[in-house]
Amino acid sequence: MTYQGLIHRYGQYLDLPAHTKNISLLEGNTPLIPMPRLSREFGCELFVKFEGLNPTGSFKDRGMTAAISEAVGRGAQTVICASTGNTAASAAAYAARAGLRAVVLIPEGKVAAGKLAGAVAYGAEVIQIQGSFDDALTLVVEITQKTPIALVNSINPFRIEGQKTAAFEICDVLGGAPDWLCLPVGNAGNITSYWAGFKQYQKGLPQVLGVQAAGAAPLVLGYPVEKPETVATAIRIGKPARGEQALEAAHESNGRIISVSDEEILSAQRILASEGVWVEPASAAGLAGLMAESVRGSFDASGKKVVVVCTGHGLKDPSIITESFQSPKIIPMNYDALLGMIGGV
Numbered sequence: 001m002t003y004q005g006l007i008h009r010y011g012q013y014l015d016l017p018a019h020t021k022n023i024s025l026l027e028g029n030t031p032l033i034p035m036p037r038l039s040r041e042f043g044c045e046l047f048v049k050f051e052g053l054n055p056t057g058s059f060k061d062r063g064m065t066a067a068i069s070e071a072v073g074r075g076a077q078t079v080i081c082a083s084t085g086n087t088a089a090s091a092a093a094y095a096a097r098a099g100l101r102a103v104v105l106i107p108e109g110k111v112a113a114g115k116l117a118g119a120v121a122y123g124a125e126v127i128q129i130q131g132s133f134d135d136a137l138t139l140v141v142e143i144t145q146k147t148p149i150a151l152v153n154s155i156n157p158f159r160i161e162g163q164k165t166a167a168f169e170i171c172d173v174l175g176g177a178p179d180w181l182c183l184p185v186g187n188a189g190n191i192t193s194y195w196a197g198f199k200q201y202q203k204g205l206p207q208v209l210g211v212q213a214a215g216a217a218p219l220v221l222g223y224p225v226e227k228p229e230t231v232a233t234a235i236r237i238g239k240p241a242r243g244e245q246a247l248e249a250a251h252e253s254n255g256r257i258i259s260v261s262d263e264e265i266l267s268a269q270r271i272l273a274s275e276g277v278w279v280e281p282a283s284a285a286g287l288a289g290l291m292a293e294s295v296r297g298s299f300d301a302s303g304k305k306v307v308v309v310c311t312g313h314g315l316k317d318p319s320i321i322t323e324s325f326q327s328p329k330i331i332p333m334n335y336d337a338l339l340g341m342i343g344g345v
Ligand SMILES: *Cc1c(COP(=O)(O)O)cnc(C)c1O
Pocket: 058, 059, 060, 086, 087, 154, 184, 185, 186, 187, 188, 189, 190, 191, 234, 235, 280, 282, 283, 311, 312, 313
């Protein structure tokens, strides 16, 4: 049978109310890409779960199909979220699909171009607030407590239900859980979802390596970060809504949460691209964490199955790449000039 989206495929495992009305853009079913060169380097079997290939370019679509489907079923007319960008684009797309009004709050000037463009293209009302993501989240929580507007941030439990499906897919493809799962941690909904998904699916449990950016690492520091700063805007979060659950997932899985520098993140981004997978900076944090741990000798991957979750597509944040490159060289329009430039081999 042709693929019909996540609620159709995994609905029996998702705790969604009976009123849920399936709104899908055929999200999920993303590839688990083997990475032969990285596997050789670490002496393990390394796979990238490429979540950038979801309909709006990030894993947020997994939770959004569930959250919007529930909201529509209960008669909501407007949905709202705070976002570092990808939640906004996803909420906007699924709301458009369902015929709902979408309002998204983003931190002023801090959202990558491809994400903002997405939210606008799908017709959301985008509002910049003079504050951080964490401030925006506080505002949307307040308005959804006082009005019938539906909250679709990952505080919404149905987002977590939908996002569990990535763990199911990994188990279905590998025939069981991997030994390690490495992923970026921002607001910590995703790590919470993966852990809940693996536990529920009962095909084994991975050790979980959650990775924060050094300038936005409240879970490593043990206290909120007032002014989070990192090139990885999708994880630029100082007060993770599901921080406790993230720490629990790391602890229960015998894994850990660590932080990596922006340089390490950008270097991991280049390494992934050099093997054909271009991801946005935050999405490279999982690999950056794996590399940092392995350099420290605190991670022995040898012979293990390791899944690195790449949460969003490189196209979301193209300026990170173009800023660090020289613009393409210009030549006259003739064969000799071309041959002279590139050589014949
Ligand atoms: C949202 C997001 C994250 C962080 O996920 P959390 O659930 O907030 O921890 C990481 N990478 C990308 C690309 C994202 O969009």
